[in-house]
Amino acid sequence: MNPQRIAVKLYLEEPAALDPEELVPVFHRFIREDLVTGVPIDVARYGHVSDGPGIMIIGSLKDHALDLGGGRAGLSTTLKRGADGTVASRVHELVQDVARLSVDLQADPDLGSRARVGTGEILITILDRYEAPNDDATLLKIDPAIREVITALSEAGGAGAVTVERVGESRDPFAVRVLVDQPRPLIQWAEGVEAASV
Amino acid sequence: MSTTGWRDRLEAQMPPDLAEEIDIFETQLELRQDGRVDERVFAETRLRRGVYGQRYDNGQRHDGIEQRTLTFPAGDLTKGPETLWDAPGMLRIKVPWGGLTPIQLDVMAELAEEYSDHILHITTRQDVQLHYVHIEDMPTVMRRLAAVGMTTREACGNGVRNLTACPLSGVCRTEAFDVTPHSEALFRFLLGHPDCQDFGRKFKIAFSGCADEACGLVMMHDLGAIARTDMVDGEPVHSFDVYVGGGLGTTPHQAKLLADRVPLGELLPITQAVARVFARLGEKLNRNRARIKFLVAGTGIEEFQRLVREEREILPYDERWTAHLEDGLAPEVPSRSLDGVGEEDGTDAAFVTWRDTNAYLQRQDGYAVVTVPLPLGDISSHQSRLLADIARRFVGDTIRTTVEQNIVFRWVRLEDLRDLYAALGEIGMADAVAETIVDVTSCPGTDTCKLGISASRGLAGELREQLGAKQTELDEAVRGLRIKVSGCFNSCGQHHVADIGFFGNSRKSAGRVVPHFQVVLGGQWQHNGGSYGLAVGAIPSKRIPEVVDRITDRFVAEREPGETFLDWTGRTGRKGLAAIIADLKAIPSYEEEPGLFSDWGNPREFSIGDIGIGECAGEVISSTDLELSFAESIAFEAQVALEDGDVAKADERAYRAMITAARAIVRTELPDVPEDDDVIVGEFDTRFVETNRFRDRFAHSKFARPLLERHASGEAAANEEAARSLVEEAQLFIDAAHAFQIREAGATSATQ
Structure with a gap:
């Protein structure tokens, strides 16, 4: 299995506190200040679409978003092209990306600490129905990579007990939800994520 | 992988x-x-x-x-x-x-x-x-x-674009007859048709079932067909009135009647004849004058009619012209009742409002068409899947998209309306805004388009939000108006046929650029987009909501009983309309109002530096160039097959590459050459080899020989060495075809 397109999402703790449109000027500034990876190109606004991709930084290699998919607002980073390394290292890189994005937004003065991000739940999606249909066989194949990332993160960040479950229907892209028993505060968790090696 | x-x-x-x-x-x-x-x-x-x-x-x-x-x-x-x-x-x-x-x-x-x-x-x-x-x-x-029967072929470039038709076709209460089978037949017929490969610009076709409604907006299309039914000897006879030469853009033209009462079996050939005239006589060098509207305006409609008649007479017969009249499309199957609560239940005010705006009673008793409004034409992947499920449950395969960027479900049982409303509500798609002023249409504008000047989607979203918030307070005459926004003068948002239209432009003030929209009022949506609006002045983008408020307020205050917006704008006149918004044109300094110097939904200070080279029409590349390019692709496949050790495939691809190249050359003189190898090779031999026109100065007829010999023998290469030889000769043949084309072009220009 060699999926190219993988997304990692963390959820906002208080989604109602943040109007997605508030992210538009912030994301434009992030592009200007080179704060995100993946050859960022522009900001796309889909806040008017319920259950949609929200406000996005569209990139050549990666997208970053305040993602409204699944009816739950969160921050996501999607790897689209140029993947190298193992599946585990790709997932780990994306977790690092979304952790940095979360820390930056949580600390952003224009958002007044309203973009609070939880670390107790991570959604990992593989956007490749050929390589990774949403079934148990894919889960079996992908599980070792997920465990490798989780182990690395646990050692570095002390995340506590972890459960991994496949979510969605067979027609949806393959996705797993990683639930953490004792989630750490974002900053502390992000430091651990940054330090972990896969 | x-x-x-x-x-x-x-x-x-x-x-x-x-x-x-x-x-x-x-x-x-x-x-x-x-x-x-x-x-x-x-x-x-x-x-x-x-x-x-x-x-x-x-x-x-x-x-x-x-x-x-x-x-x-x-x-x-x-x-x-x-x-x-x-x-x-x-x-x-x-x-x-x-x-x-x-x-x-x-x-x-x-x-x-x-x-x-x-x-x-x-x-x-x-x-x-x-x-x-x-x-x-x-x-x-x-x-x-x-794999699910969809194509992107000729969706852009200088060819026949998507063929549009009224989404009510077949169920409309005022149509002459269902245009769907004829639209489908014409679409299939023209897709990839050789006569449509040498246009100087794009070519858009629309179908309407009736003349009076907006229907397919025929009058703004390069070619359009309006259905009509006449009683002849007491029997209904179906035919089309065919229009040509309409278009929007910077210089909008209303289409002109090419021919009335065109028999159903004549629709495809007359369209083919128009395509051939356009390909032959349409402008190729100046893309700003290359749409068919300029050709028709230049020749005059009478001369254009004559040219088309003349072309029609010499068209080689094609059995596809009438095949669909016998086969037709399988009729849509009305959905079965789901034993819903019943649409007569009027106790839920929100449902009643939605039904009144979003449901249209079909011609067929007991059924309705329901509009699912998509804000700015957008729907997410997840919503799409859920909407497909709802369609399966209520209407099956009868979904259609609309030119107002929505989706409609046809054949909804009236007794199921309430359940459908609930189902759509669960996925956030039951806004009661269809065909109202809130349902603003917009092209992509600066969000994604290389040509966009102003943020049409940003403005449309803002207007949608502001008008939506006060929708119930709006005067009835205002609620039914249409707003359409284009990001530039190219008019993809179709602002010319809106009651209130806008197109993006810009103005300079004290060294900075300010995003603007030109205000266009009084376009006619009905009568197939029967007349275009009046431009009354460019206003800074951020003040456009104020423009909408002023214009609609004045309309409500001044309208006479029964007077439409179109009539009111006509009565008020360009000068009177311009006066209503004149003071909004003034641009203060940046320090006074910095917000005016950025556009809706985009906080970056406005710049026109991002505008790129448009690809709307593409470069004018001759069909010979394209076909020779395809021949090269096939030759490349032959090389790959050879490397893979697949001798048979290498031989077949090499031969096919030469045939494709030969056909490209033959088509320069015989546009109707059929897809028949014998005919292609025969014509190539007669016209170009025997006459020494394909003869190379040094290699003489060497490059043509492998094709002629391979075709004559009909024998595939027996081994890898023979296949390799043919693959190499195929590439040389294509190179020779390119060289021939250059020689011929030189000879032509030398004689002009």
Whole structure:
């Protein structure tokens, strides 16, 4: 299995506190200040679409978003092209990306600490129905990579007990939800994520 | 891996002609990456497959402070002039007459999720667009579409674009007859038709079932057909009034009547004749004058009619002209009742409001058409899947897209309306805004379009929000108005036919650029877009909501009993209308009102530096160039087959490459040469080899001989050595065809 397109999402703790449109000027500034990876190109606004991709930084290699998919607002980073390394290292890189994005937004003065991000739940999606249909066989194949990332993160960040479950229907892209028993505060968790090696 | 994987998995599901088209395109991609196809030729090749460039694909973006260079991984490799390879682009999917099935919706949702930005965008011409797709993913996306009967072929470029039709066709209360089977037949007939490959610009066709409603907006199309029924000897006789030469853009033209009462069996040939006249006489060099409206205006409609009649007389007969009249389309199957609560239940005010705005009673008793409004034409992947499920439950395969960027369900049982309303509400798609002033239409504008000047989607979203908030307070006469927004003068938002229209432009003030919209009032939506609005002045973008308020307030205050907005604007006149908004034109200093110097939904200080080279029409590349390019692709496949040790395939591909190249040469003199190898080789031999015109100065007839000999013998290469020889000769033959074309062009120009 060699999926190219993988997304990692963390959820906002208080989604109602943040109007997605508030992210538009912030994301434009992030592009200007080179704060995100993946050859960022522009900001796309889909806040008017319920259950949609929200406000996005569209990139050549990666997208970053305040993602409204699944009816739950969160921050996501999607790897689209140029993947190298193992599946585990790709997932780990994306977790690092979304952790940095979360820390930056949580600390952003224009958002007044309203973009609070939880670390107790991570959604990992593989956007490749050929390589990774949403079934148990894919889960079996992908599980070792997920465990490798989780182990690395646990050692570095002390995340506590972890459960991994496949979510969605067979027609949806393959996705797993990683639930953490004792989630750490974002900053502390992000430091651990940054330090972990896969 | 997924690329070849999908091809193998879907091979049996794809129509062979589409599958081959996509294979050729994929080979062209490889050749372009190797620098073996010129970027201009490749650009037209991809445009003719619906693969468009997007904003910033020249690698430049103004970040609000300064111009920045985007550093894409593939460096300087291009997919067209000033269009970088790695810059994501748009794919336009044709949806002929707007017809969709749930499975098609499912597949497009998957593609949006895996290759795009999770959004399907419905256009003002009933297409679906995916944005931010990488060029190398396009063949796979096309294959997955082809497997469910969809194509992107000729969705862009200088060809016949998507064919649109009224979404009520077949169920409308005022139509003459159902135009759907005729639209489908014409769409299939013209797709890839040789007579439509040498246009100087794009060509748009629309069908209407009646003359008085907006219906298919025939009057703003290059060619349109309006259904009519006459009683002849007491019997109803169906026919079409065919119009030609309409168009919007900077110089909008109303279409003119080409021929009335065109018998159903004559529709395809008369369209073919128009295409041939346009290809032959239409402007090729100046793309600003290359639409058919300029040709018709130049010749006059009477002369154009004569040219078409003359062309029609010499058309070789084609059995497809009338085949659909016998076969037809399978009629839509009315949905069965789900034993719903019943639409007569009027206790739920929200439901009643929704029913009054979003449901249309069909001609057939007991059924309705329901509009599912899509804000700015957008629907997410997840919503699309859920909507497809709802369609399966209530109406089956009878979904259509609309030019107002919505989706309609047809054949909804009246007793199921309430359940459908509830189901749509659960996925956030039951806004009671259909055909109201709130349901603003917009082209992509500066969000993604290379030509966009102002943020049409930003403005449309703002107006939608502001008007939606006060929808119930609006005067009845205002609620039914239409607002349409274009990001520039090219009019993709169709602002000319709106009651209140806007198109983007800009003005300079004290060294800074201010985004503006030109205000266009009093366009006619009815009568197939029967007249265009009056431009009354350019206003800073941020003040446009104030423009809408002032105009609608004045209309309500001044309208006479029964007076329409169109009549009121006509009575008030351009001068009177301009006076209402005149004071809004003044531009204060940046220090006084900095917000005026950025656009809706985009906080960057406004700049026109991001405007790129439009690909709306593409470069004018001759069909000979394109066909020779395809021949090269096939020759390349032959080389690959040889490397794989597949001698039989290498031989077949090499031979096919030569046939394709020979056909390209023959078609320069015999446009109607059939897809028959004997005829192609015979004509090539007679016209070009025997006359020594294909003769090379040094190699003489050497390059033509392998084709003639391989064709005459009919024998495939017996071994790898023979196949290798043929593969090499095929490439030399194509090179010789290019050289021949250059010689002929030189000879032609020398005699002019």
